[in-house]
Amino acid sequence: IPAACGNSFVIVGGGIAGVTCVEQLSSQIPSADVALITAGPHIKAVANYKQVSRALEEFDVEERPSSVLEEKFPNLTVIHSPVKSLDTESHSLETTDGQVFGYEKLCICSGGRPKLLTQDNPYVLGIRDTDSAQEFQKRLSKARRIVVVGNGGIALELVYEVEGCEVIWAVKDKAIGNTFFDAGAAQFLIPSLEASKPEVAAPCKRPRYTTEDRASGSALGPDWHEGIVLRGAEQVSRRVSVEYHCEVEKIFTSEELLNSPVKSDCGKNFPSVSIGSWPVCILLTNGKTFGCDFVVSATGVVPNTEPFLHGNTFAVADDGGLRVDDHMRTSESDVYAAGDVCTACWEHSPLWQQMRLWTQARQMGWYAGRCMAAHVLSEKIELDFCFELFSHITKFFNYKVVLLGKFNGQGLGSEHELLVRCTKGQEYVKVVLSNGRMVGAVLIGETDLEETFENLILNQMDLTPYGEDLLNPNIDIEDYFD
Numbered sequence: 001i002p003a004a005c006g007n008s009f010v011i012v013g014g015g016i017a018g019v020t021c022v023e024q025l026s027s028q029i030p031s032a033d034v035a036l037i038t039a040g041p042h043i044k045a046v047a048n049y050k051q052v053s054r055a056l057e058e059f060d061v062e063e064r065p066s067s068v069l070e071e072k073f074p075n076l077t078v079i080h081s082p083v084k085s086l087d088t089e090s091h092s093l094e095t096t097d098g099q100v101f102g103y104e105k106l107c108i109c110s111g112g113r114p115k116l117l118t119q120d121n122p123y124v125l126g127i128r129d130t131d132s133a134q135e136f137q138k139r140l141s142k143a144r145r146i147v148v149v150g151n152g153g154i155a156l157e158l159v160y161e162v163e164g165c166e167v168i169w170a171v172k173d174k175a176i177g178n179t180f181f182d183a184g185a186a187q188f189l190i191p192s193l194e195a196s197k198p199e200v201a202a203p204c205k206r207p208r209y210t211t212e213d214r215a216s217g218s219a220l221g222p223d224w225h226e227g228i229v230l231r232g233a234e235q236v237s238r239r240v241s242v243e244y245h246c247e248v249e250k251i252f253t254s255e256e257l258l259n260s261p262v263k264s265d266c267g268k269n270f271p272s273v274s275i276g277s278w279p280v281c282i283l284l285t286n287g288k289t290f291g292c293d294f295v296v297s298a299t300g301v302v303p304n305t306e307p308f309l310h311g312n313t314f315a316v317a318d319d320g321g322l323r324v325d326d327h328m329r330t331s332e333s334d335v336y337a338a339g340d341v342c343t344a345c346w347e348h349s350p351l352w353q354q355m356r357l358w359t360q361a362r363q364m365g366w367y368a369g370r371c372m373a374a375h376v377l378s379e380k381i382e383l384d385f386c387f388e389l390f391s392h393i394t395k396f397f398n399y400k401v402v403l404l405g406k407f408n409g410q411g412l413g414s415e416h417e418l419l420v421r422c423t424k425g426q427e428y429v430k431v432v433l434s435n436g437r438m439v440g441a442v443l444i445g446e447t448d449l450e451e452t453f454e455n456l457i458l459n460q461m462d463l464t465p466y467g468e469d470l471l472n473p474n475i476d477i478e479d480y481f482d
């Protein structure tokens with residue numbers, strides 16, 4: 001697209017946010033020139049989209065050749081080359097292969113990369129894309145013990161899926177899965193870690209990701225481990241021990257240990273391991289030391305902003321994301337951002353928060369596309385309903401998990417009440433109430449409560465008269481509120 005050409009949109013990133021943005025723009029303004037610039041050979045697409053309820057959605061994610069998109073939208077050009085630099089003043093960007101593209105409106109959807117505990121340590125792995133997942137699998141097949149650091153979704157899935165290898169799981173909180181649930185839910189899930197895995201996995205109800213093709217550089221999505229055997233070198237089924245309330249103090253390779261004064265610490269706290277027998281040794285802030293084959297760093301993502309920052313004056317949030325307003329605009333004019341790379345800096349609805357998840361990447365990409373089109377067409381547009389209520393469906397430890405609103409009482413301080421119902425091995429239901437109104441819920445298992453609770457959260461009805469009956473299993477709550 002020549003710089004002088006009018007009505008031209010450039011989208012950077014072939015992940016879910018970028019592709020959804022392209023699709024939205026191209027269908028809304030079919031005559032516009034749209035270019036998608038992406039680092040990898042493939043793009044990600046949403047398939048089998050299903051609206052489960054007003055706020056909850058499910059879909060499959062597929063890796064596809066970009067030609068599929070180009071065939072669908074004749075005015076779309078896909079360029080496979082990473083963006084090297086951006087000049088917001090002249091409205092142009094350059095790719096590493098030296099091509100220069102002008103834009104009228106640009107949307108940055110370059111995602112994020114794993115936050116690594118240390119850079120350039122061959123014994124520390126981050127999992128982000130198909131390539132790194134395959135590297136992990138390869139290394140795991142020869143491993144006897146690994147240490148997983150982190151307490152988010154990736155760590156949760158990993159420790160549950162890995163077999164044939166001892167897993168030491170270091171979490172910084174006092175309970176597992178802190179990003180998603182409270183200590184009660186963690187308590188409900190812990191027995192699943194101790195039990196052997198069910199022979200036949202329950203049918204998978206959430207988005208499926210294909211791993212047949214090579215990596216595209218996009219973040220993996222749900223079920224990234226499906227189809228990848230996560231097996232270590234030992235005969236054991238699952239063996240996980242959790243180290244709570246600790247972070248990583250230091251990571252040593254065996255060579256470093258041999259020449260280091262800390263050598264005795266490592267030996268002292270882990271006497272059964274002679275220092276030289278493990279390639280790497282990890283010292284935790286709780287004073288314990290573990291030798292292992294490698295360390296998996298699953299401590300979140302860092303937004304991929306570098307190529308865009310230099311020479312420009314983007315406002316960047318504390319978490320490293322590009323700050324965007326309620327129209328997905330960054331602080332630089334005509335530059336939008338969506339997905340993992342951005343930080344939502346508008347005044348959030350009291351029931352929504354940003355989490356770097358698949359569904360939000362789709363919603364932001366779609367909404368950014370609509371905003372870009374609306375601005376070009378001088379139309380008014382308001383913040384979409386999907387940012388009204390946080391909602392997420394996933395699966396942890398083979399249980400269906402639904403999260404709604406302020407499911408962990410986020411930002412509510414002590415101003416909230418919890419109601420909990422738990423049947424061991426079957427379901428865990430938690431409701432967060434503030435001033436008698438439901439503001440969040442965690443539903444684990446086949447509770448069938450998501451739609452009713454979603455409605456109760458959205459209509460902010462005063463539930464004080466119902467008290468604990470709200471979770472009384474003998475009352476059919478759906479009938480109650482119909």
Ligand code: FAD
Nearest residue numbers: 013014015016017039083111217219222339340357358361
């Ligand atoms: P990405 O999917 O990361 O796409 C970024 C795109 O930008 C890529 O195509 C990349 O090639 C391109 N790019 C990057 N830099 C440049 C550049 N300089 N120039 C050109 N192109 C560039 N979410 C869930 O909801 N549920 C889950 O179960 C879940 N599991 C996950 C498991 C793993 C292992 C990981 C890593 C993530 C998981 N996530 C999950 C999170 C989810 O994958 C992300 O939130 C989502 O993919 C973000 O989409 P995106 O389009 O913003 O970015």
